[in-house]
Amino acid sequence: MQIERYTAFSADPQGGNPAGVVLDATGVGDAEMLAAAARVGYSETAFLIPRGPGELDVRYFSPLAEVPFCGHATIAAAVAHTHTNGPGTFRLSTKAGPVEVSTEIHDGQVTATLVSVEPRSVEIADDDLEALLAALRWDAADLDPALPVRVAYAGAWHPVIAAATRARLADLDYDFDLLAGLMAARDWTTIELVWRESGTVFHARDPFPPGGVVEDPVTGAAAAALGGYLRELRLVEPPATLTVHQGEDMGRPGVITLGVPVTGGISVSGPRSRFPTPADRCGQGWIP
Template sequence: MDVLRYAAFTDDPAGGNPAGVVLDAAGATAAQMLAVAAEVGYAETAFVVGHPGDRRVTMRYFSPHAEVPFCGHATVATAVALAGRSGDGDFTFETPVGEIELGVAAGRASFTSVEPSVAELTDAQLVELLDLFGLVADDLDPQCPPRIAAAGNPHPLLVLRDADRFDGFTFDPARARRVLDGNGWPATLTVALRREPLVFEARNAFPVGPVTEDPATGSAAAALGGYLRALGLVDPPARVVVHQGRHVGRPGLLTVDVPPTGGIVVTGSAVPLLA
């Protein structure tokens, strides 16, 4: 399989989140795709496994650890790669979580998530997450209560009140992996800081292969948009900006448009990597 490599949610190949992209994986088995993703070593690699239409493709996503139902940054990377071959315009991705509509123009892609949902964390889950990150309940922003937010993948979400605590927390990657697997969470554990009413910074724990903290997480950004709408923390339509990746030396920028109803729209650039 020919693997393309892109950095998503950035205009700089040294920033954003690297993604592998395979534009023709028709006939590949899950084991083969997992092996390719492990060899690539990025957080996720996206595989186009079918072409049911001119601008409609069927997608699967794999981390070096397992198949992932949906991956936002690899979706953006794949859309930009497809536009490089077919021209800018609209695409539809058939994914394991449902149909994702996309628009691509000048190296930027916007995807509309599936309908988001928000649920309570159990007391045990919250204690487990706080302990993992060396936090206590008083570190949480009282205006942004902890939840599980989903817009393709479920993301446990903690919003902190203090920038120093946000910058300073650490976690054991092996323990984070046990927390993810033990709760059946296929994607990242999100910790965020609300810097301004419509500006957030996020850190996403995701230990897979050589990765421990994800530099830019499109599905978590969509989940955050759904969370903000569900809890009445923004007045839709609203545009939220999410900064991510500073803590791992790959800064990225995600634009999140929150409509009054329906899926959340996440936009970002993608640029090819040399290796």
């Protein structure tokens, strides 16, 4: 397999979230995909399987397991596909459902936008919230009461937990094994920790122990889930454009632009940069 390396949600290869991309994984088995993702060492690698004009299947693997949907790897895959086939709109068949992706080129830079599956959110059980806060080493006083805790979905499930202060968000020191066990039991992909700077600007961090990663640098799937959560709880007035800053606290700053329509999927967009060589694993929270 030829594995290409991109970073999504940043034009700087030292920022954003790195992903591996295989443009044609036809005939590649699950075990081979998982092994390749582990060798790459990024939080996810996307494996594309062309099906016809404008139609591709896609599988996403972390170094430890398959995930149903990954936003940043979708953006990376869209840009890699554009380099080979030119800009345009195509559809990815993911395990979470169909995801439309479009790309444009401006001043030599590719910008990709995906539209998520229909988002939704559910209340979190009291016992789960207690266990989650204990694993994060947070307590109730750390939460922003204006943004209630929910478990949100836009292709994968992510608890959304809003910090009352930027300082609380910056101080990430959680129990890796405890959180990993809880997330595996509840089928949560990442934890979307956020702080609201203004009505349309958010800062986020995403613990990702199920993928063997302490923290995912910039998480498109969780951002899409956040957009759906905010719309459902009427915390934004659609149509709205939101900005999510992520990765600053781990030295890989990236920016996600969310489009929140009145109905339907949430759009997630951002620039990318191509890696000339594999990035240093230590900079991405990789656990050997």
